[in-house]
Amino acid sequence: MEELVTLPASVDAVTELLAAYNYVCERQLATALFLSLKLQRPLFLEGAPGVGKTELAKTLAQALNTQLLRVQCYEGLDVAQTAYEWNVARQMIEIRLAEAAHAVGREQLVRDLYSRQMLIERPLLQALTQTRSPVLLIDELDRADEPFDAFLLEVLAENQLTIPEYGTVVATAPPITLITSNRTREIHDALRRRCLYHWVGYPSAELELDIVRLKAPGAPERLYRQVVAFVQRMRTLDLYKAPGVAETIDWTRALLALNSQQLDPAGVQDTLGVLLKHQDDIAKMQAGGTLQLLDALRAEASS
Amino acid sequence: MIAQSIVHFARLLRSAGMAIGPDRVLVALAAVEQVGVLRRDDVRAALCAAMLERHEQQSLFDEAFDAFWGDPQQLAQSLSPLARPCVGKARRPAYGQRLAEALRAAGKAPVDDGAVAGRPLDGRFTASEAERLRRADFESMSTTEYEWAKTLAEQVPLPIAPVRRRRHQIAIQGRQGGRIDLRATLMRMARQPHTLQPVFSRPREEPPSLVVLLDISASMERYSRLMLHYVHGLMRRALKVHTLTFGTRLTNITRCLRERDPDVALRLADAQVPDWNGGTRIASALHAFNRLWAPRLLGGNAAVLLITDGLDRDPNGDLPAEAARLRRFAHQLVWLNPLLRFDGFEARASGVRALLPHVDRFLPVHNLDSLADLGTALRKPLRSPRSYLN
Numbered sequence: 001m002e003e004l005v006t007l008p009a010s011v012d013a014v015t016e017l018l019a020a021y022n023y024v025c026e027r028q029l030a031t032a033l034f035l036s037l038k039l040q041r042p043l044f045l046e047g048a049p050g051v052g053k054t055e056l057a058k059t060l061a062q063a064l065n066t067q068l069l070r071v072q073c074y075e076g077l078d079v080a081q082t083a084y085e086w087n088v089a090r091q092m093i094e095i096r097l098a099e100a101a102h103a104v105g106r107e108q109l110v111r112d113l114y115s116r117q118m119l120i121e122r123p124l125l126q127a128l129t130q131t132r133s134p135v136l137l138i139d140e141l142d143r144a145d146e147p148f149d150a151f152l153l154e155v156l157a158e159n160q161l162t163i164p165e166y167g168t169v170v171a172t173a174p175p176i177t178l179i180t181s182n183r184t185r186e187i188h189d190a191l192r193r194r195c196l197y198h199w200v201g202y203p204s205a206e207l208e209l210d211i212v213r214l215k216a217p218g219a220p221e222r223l224y225r226q227v228v229a230f231v232q233r234m235r236t237l238d239l240y241k242a243p244g245v246a247e248t249i250d251w252t253r254a255l256l257a258l259n260s261q262q263l264d265p266a267g268v269q270d271t272l273g274v275l276l277k278h279q280d281d282i283a284k285m286q287a288g289g290t291l292q293l294l295d296a297l298r299a300e301a302s303s
Numbered sequence: 304m305i306a307q308s309i310v311h312f313a314r315l316l317r318s319a320g321m322a323i324g325p326d327r328v329l330v331a332l333a334a335v336e337q338v339g340v341l342r343r344d345d346v347r348a349a350l351c352a353a354m355l356e357r358h359e360q361q362s363l364f365d366e367a368f369d370a371f372w373g374d375p376q377q378l379a380q381s382l383s384p385l386a387r388p389c390v391g392k393a394r395r396p397a398y399g400q401r402l403a404e405a406l407r408a409a410g411k412a413p414v415d416d417g418a419v420a421g422r423p424l425d426g427r428f429t430a431s432e433a434e435r436l437r438r439a440d441f442e443s444m445s446t447t448e449y450e451w452a453k454t455l456a457e458q459v460p461l462p463i464a465p466v467r468r469r470r471h472q473i474a475i476q477g478r479q480g481g482r483i484d485l486r487a488t489l490m491r492m493a494r495q496p497h498t499l500q501p502v503f504s505r506p507r508e509e510p511p512s513l514v515v516l517l518d519i520s521a522s523m524e525r526y527s528r529l530m531l532h533y534v535h536g537l538m539r540r541a542l543k544v545h546t547l548t549f550g551t552r553l554t555n556i557t558r559c560l561r562e563r564d565p566d567v568a569l570r571l572a573d574a575q576v577p578d579w580n581g582g583t584r585i586a587s588a589l590h591a592f593n594r595l596w597a598p599r600l601l602g603g604n605a606a607v608l609l610i611t612d613g614l615d616r617d618p619n620g621d622l623p624a625e626a627a628r629l630r631r632f633a634h635q636l637v638w639l640n641p642l643l644r645f646d647g648f649e650a651r652a653s654g655v656r657a658l659l660p661h662v663d664r665f666l667p668v669h670n671l672d673s674l675a676d677l678g679t680a681l682r683k684p685l686r687s688p689r690s691y692l693n
Contacts, residue, residue, distance in 0.1 A: 031345055075469045088488075088489055113493065145468070183358075183598075186357075240594060
């Protein structure tokens with residue numbers, strides 16, 4: 001029987017629920033998530049890497065106390081790896097057994113060969129056959145190629161999957177679907193219009209401060225403030241890849257591990273690799289960018 | 304009524320160029336019903352989630368939202384049955400060109416989506432003294448040209464090499480190697496019992512998606528129309544093509560060229576690009592491309608087709624570094640150079656010498672006067688790009 005997942009009743013309830021599991025987010029994201037749960041529509045999250053898109057799905061599964069089914073996308077991903085696969089080895093054995101027994105008619109044999117027991121379930125099919133609504137995370141969809149988008153349409157819109165040899169599998173408990181993309185490719189409009197859309201941007205300074213405090217506990221308050229102010233300023237620079245929230249958290253942890261009490265030029269230079277992942281960006285910061293930023297922060301703090 | 308206001312709002316967005324179908328309006332209605340109308344930011348967030356399709360639409364949406372629903376205090380009022388949406392009354396000149404037009408047109412019949420979508424998203428650019436912003440004036444295609452463009456697009460070999468995909472296709476009898484496709488083999492066995500004939504599959508090879516960077520500066524004046532026709536032809540060839548033009552600034556004209564009719568497509572592109580026949584800043588253009596577009600367009604082994612004469616007049620750009628960077632982003636970098644009047648081409652210009660070491664293929668096109676010439680040039684065998692440097 002279908003077990004119901006208790007869904008939060010309002011936007012505030014969503015915010016509280018996520019916060020209870022150490023995920024703080026802007027109200028707009030909470031609203032989009034709330035609607036996706038209420039209207040039973042997939043939520044399409046786009047944004048730069050490291051802003052907490054995948055983390056949201058993980059936290060949601062935890063908070064709703066349900067299973068997380070994850071499809072990590074890459075080029076050439078096909079039905080056999082994401083939805084279902086026929087257990088061909090077993091089918092071969094069935095054929096041999098039927099031949100040996102001489103008893104089963106051909107029609108019956110074909111029916112047996114393509115029965116439910118012969119199907120190996122992969123995440124998409126699993127998501128439709130659970131008794132309790134799972135969280136289905138389709139991660140980094142932009143990394144898959146376009147034929148895969150088209151394949152997802154049926155699952156996303158109808159919560160069902162058609163297997164040519166078998167028939168249509170309709171979801172017993174509709175999954176809560178989240179799709180993430182880093183926008184390395186434009187996802188087709190047909191897929192977008194079946195989803196609710198939300199762009200996950202970099203958080204405001206206050207929000208980022210809350211996140212860092214939660215995720216990297218144990219540092220002095222002054223360090224948190226300096227780190228967040230530094231990163232926020234860094235995002236305004238002309239960099240190939242601005243640091244995301246994940247980098248801010250990593251950096252704070254790195255500084256903690258080095259026993260830093262506050263930001264100093266040498267400490268920042270040594271740990272730049274945690275924040276920036278492009279050599280050009282690091283070179284730019286080392287060639288004076290760091291000092292300028294720190295000076296600006298100091299001036300701001302003293303004023 | 305809330306419902307009526309939302310429908311009006313959707314119509315406003317639609318006439319501003321966003322593709323919002325009735326299905327989205329229905330979702331928006333359901334969304335607002337769920338979050339309630341007590342908080343303005345919730346209503347905005349709900350409409351965003353339901354109506355937006357991509358991040359670029361956000362600014363247009365925000366302006367439209369503020370214009371349509373007026374002040375925060377007026378929200379409750381405008382949602383009440385008595386109030387009418389305040390279309391057209393607000394501070395019109397401050398909005399984007401398209402939105403202003405949409406507001407003006409509100410109440411009239413909805414504008415044709417296709418034509419509107421082609422207009423620039425950011426209609427407000429300011430002309431600076433350093434740039435010469437001009438419009439090109441394309442004459443429409445003659446019948447012969449049209450025929451040639453078709454041939455060019457359908458028959459002439461592509462300037463890019465195919466890439467091997469991870470996806471498999473059926474191979475003929477394992478002759479081309481590959482692996483056994485068990486599922487297909489079993490299906491065949493079910494159809495023909497007592498036989499076991501393995502079905503093989505092998506990786507599919509196909510042309511990669513293509514990003515065209517087209518130089519439209521003054522020195523390329525003779526060729527820009529021709530090249531646009533060529534690119535438009537490529538787009539009709541079931542190829543995934545993104546097109547950006549650059550002179551003094553970088554403009555994405557992919558959506559304009561999606562129009563099937565070449566003349567209409569070129570007219571749309573003409574309206575979108577502000578810097579026809581001006582100066583060239585190749586280094587800055589490549590820098591902007593590397594920063595803004597490369598991460599989005601060059602996934603999945605995409606190839607870059609750079610169409611330029613390599614005559615750079617960029618005082619403060621670092622062309623070798625930007626070209627090297629582009630080479631690292633792209634799976635292959637092909638340079639099509641139309642400014643080669645004579646067969647004995649020598650790489651003298653500094654821009655040409657900076658670009659050549661970083662391209663995988665170099666396609667010099669001599670005496671390019673028509674699409675037919677381009678076809679001939681593309682059929683010729685290739686010389687290594689580096690051989691031109693000696």
